[in-house]
Amino acid sequence: MMAHDPSRTYWLHRWTALLLTGILAGLGGMLLAMLLHEVQHLVYGYSQTLLISPQSFLEGVTDASAQRRFLALTAAGLVAGIGWWLLARYAKKRISIGEAIKNPDQPMPAVTTLINSLLQIITVAMGSPLGREVAPREVGALFAGGVARRLHLSLADIQLMIACGAGAGLAAVYNVPLAGAIFTLEVLLVSFSWEKAIAALVTSALAAWIATLGLGDEHQYHFTTEIAATSLVFWGALSGPLFGAAAFLFRRVTQRARSKVRSNWQMPVFSLIAFTALGALSVWFPQLPGNGKGPTQLALSGDVTLQLAVAILMLKVVVIWGVLRAGAQGGLLTPGLAVGGLLGSVLFILLGRWFPGTDMASFALTGAAGFLAASLQMPITAIALIMESTRMDHSFLVPVALCVTGAYMTCRHLEG
Structure with a gap:
């Protein structure tokens, strides 16, 4: 045997x-x-x-x-x-x-x-x-x-x-x-x-x-820009620290909101207040409800105006803070993509003319990647996730990587 x-x-x-x-x-x-x-x-x-x-x-x-x-x-x-x-x-x-x-x-x-x-x-x-x-x-x-x-x-x-x-x-x-x-x-x-x-x-x-x-074998976002413009490489390098600073502030806001949650009568009361406020805002902004996939797609499609992007960006952060403070559970991955993508859209509208050949979708893509990498402290994961969820062309890898690096390092530096 x-x-x-x-x-x-x-x-x-x-x-x-x-x-x-x-x-x-x-x-x-x-x-x-x-x-x-x-x-x-x-x-x-x-x-x-x-x-x-x-x-x-x-x-x-x-x-x-x-x-x-x-x-x-x-x-x-x-x-x-x-x-x-x-x-x-x-x-x-x-x-x-x-x-x-x-x-x-x-x-x-x-x-x-x-x-x-x-x-x-x-x-x-x-x-x-x-x-x-x-x-x-x-x-x-x-x-x-x-x-x-x-x-x-x-x-x-x-x-x-x-x-x-x-x-x-x-x-x-x-x-x-x-x-x-x-x-x-x-x-x-x-x-x-x-x-x-x-x-x-x-x-x-x-x-x-x-x-x-x-x-079904579907990717999360539709990104149709075929090739990254050369100027996007410079934008990725220049914008990284900006997205890192924004992510640092976002992390402080969300961490403080979660630290104040109390498992007593406050939870149902604050939750009702936060979600009712979100419901009232949704009357004028139907883009606010949900994890942020819709606004991210709007940014990646170039379908937002300056006024809409600024409004959704600011209100999104406020309602995220509100529901976290109330004690609701959930992730910040897709919300982070939305915040970064909308911020990228705003910056394109303001500064895009100085970077010829670029479009709003490209700015939104690099912004979403940089903000996500810094806000969740996962730079390599963020690059892979953006690649797989958008099926972007490989020419975007360099500007995305530069933005992610700058954002991540800036956020780490600000956090000490």
């Missing part, structure tokens, strides 16, 4: 965990995205017969009556405030992805994590200005940690699986396999080895592919 090889058995368990992590993160991201679409269609009354609709959320919100927008966002305030207050009061304490990676011997509480993720998806679908990407990341990390423990992996490998699950969730919901893998290494693990890189690539690629089976 052949001797049992424990190292081979462990190797099989490890690869089984990787494959299951990719599959489960992909399914989780796909189902959460489908739920998002279903709630959006139901609340705003558009595309009732198609789950994956050619009509965008911005178009659906714009076509809805002003009264419907106001009532939808007021209802979102009730759902957010009461939901997260009850979760904080009665459920087990939430363990974030970062905490789960740092302490792999403390599992993420399943019920708390799933309810928190569902509340994020439902409120974003109803018009919350925060991002939807945290929910699939949390679900992916939850599943990955559970699988790793069931297969009796080491604490180091449980850490790796949790990080891979979170990155795979991001890859699934946005169809960005490379960005998901880089996010795992750059933001979650903050380290690199070929072993970790292969694990991140396998799980993110598998999750993104699984999600496309239900959501």
